[in-house]
Structure formats: C-alpha cells, structure tokens
Amino acid sequence: VVVDNAIKKLPKHFASGVTIESTVEKSLPFIYGDRIRLAQVMLNLFTNAIRYNERSPQIKILASYDEKYVHISVADNGIGINSEHLDKVFDRFYCVENGKIRPSGSTGLGLAICKGIVEAHGGCIRAESSQGLGSVFTISIPQYNCDGDKYEET
Ligand code: ATP
Numbered sequence: 001v002v003v004d005n006a007i008k009k010l011p012k013h014f015a016s017g018v019t020i021e022s023t024v025e026k027s028l029p030f031i032y033g034d035r036i037r038l039a040q041v042m043l044n045l046f047t048n049a050i051r052y053n054e055r056s057p058q059i060k061i062l063a064s065y066d067e068k069y070v071h072i073s074v075a076d077n078g079i080g081i082n083s084e085h086l087d088k089v090f091d092r093f094y095c096v097e098n099g100k101i102r103p104s105g106s107t108g109l110g111l112a113i114c115k116g117i118v119e120a121h122g123g124c125i126r127a128e129s130s131q132g133l134g135s136v137f138t139i140s141i142p143q144y145n146c147d148g149d150k151y152e153e154t
C-alpha cells in the first residue's frame with residue numbers, strides 16, 4: 001500500500017470550509033496492508049477532526065518514517081480532549097461528553113476500530129491533545145521489508 005495515495009484521495013470527501021494541508025516526506029517506504037481498512041482508519045480520523053471542531057477545521061497531515069515504521073499523523077484545531085479522557089477514547093463505545101458537540105450517529109466505535117485495524121497491521125495508534133487547542137492522532141505502521149536479495153541492485 002502506498003500511503004501517499006490513501007492520503008491524496010481522502011480530502012475530496014469533504015465539503016469546503018475545511019483546510020487540509022499535507023506534508024509527505026519524500027521516498028516514503030512501502031507498508032504492507034489492507035488498503036481499504038487503512039483508508040477507513042484515515043477516514044475516521046478525518047471525520048473526527050472535522051466533527052469535534054467548533055471553528056473552521058484545519059487539518060494537518062504529516063507522513064514520515066524512521067528505520068522501522070511509517071508514521072502518519074492527523075492534527076486538528078478542534079475542541080481537544082481532556083487528559084482524563086485521552087486514554088479512553090480508544091475504548092469501545094466511549095464518547096467524551098462534550099455538551100454542545102454530541103452528534104447523533106456517533107457510536108464511539110470509530111477509534112476502537114482504528115486501533116484494531118492498526119494493531120492487526122503490527123502497528124500502533126496514539127493520541128495527544130490539549131483541550132481547546134486541538135488534537136493529534138498518530139498511527140505507526142511497520143515498513144514492508146522485502147527479502148534483501150529480491151531488491152538487489154543489478
Ligand atoms: P464514530 O466514529 O463511531 O462515528 P465517535 O466519533 O463518537 O463515533 P470515536 O471516533 O471512537 O467515536 O471517538 C471517540 C470519542 O473521542 C468521540 O466521541 C469524541 O468525544 C472524542 N474524539 C475523537 N476524536 C476527536 C478529536 N479529533 N477532537 C476531539 N475529540 C475527539
């Protein structure tokens with residue numbers, strides 16, 4: 001799966017008024033996985049970033065890598081998540097009671113599903129947030145290491 005592709009396709013889903021800025025590091029390594037499910041992860045992160053937001057949503061996507069993983073983070077300028085809730089947002093059916101923002105059709109399953117998908121790929125997902133300022137969700141997926149000799153230079 002080429003990460004670039006998954007990211008580029010997504011912004012089209014969203015209405016105007018949403019600013020999306022993406023920074024993708026050059027020569028991002030390949031990851032091996034289920035394209036549809038990883039797209040679903042990204043979609044939930046985008047949807048959350050827009051939904052839990054009281055301003056005009058600004059989303060920043062950053063894709064980078066190290067020796068082992070490809071990291072994709074989705075940062076928003078939304079309402080943020082109080083630190084006491086931060087660990088729980090990945091639990092099934094967990095919804096932070098926000099008072100104002102409690103959209104119908106929200107099940108609290110999105111992030112639990114994201115976590116399941118990312119972990120099935122051998123990766124991890126984490127959240128950082130400061131209330132009132134915004135949140136950053138980062139997923140890390142192991143790089144695809146093909147057999148060395150397959151890619152031997154000729
Ligand atoms: P679903 O994704 O199933 O429609 P949901 O969005 O409520 O429902 P999750 O995606 O699992 O469920 O998110 C869990 C809770 O975490 C949300 O109800 C919301 O309170 C909080 N949350 C998630 N993402 C953000 C975000 N980007 N900013 C602020 N709060 C968030």
Ligand code: MG
Nearest residue numbers: 044048110111
């Ligand atoms: Mg959600």
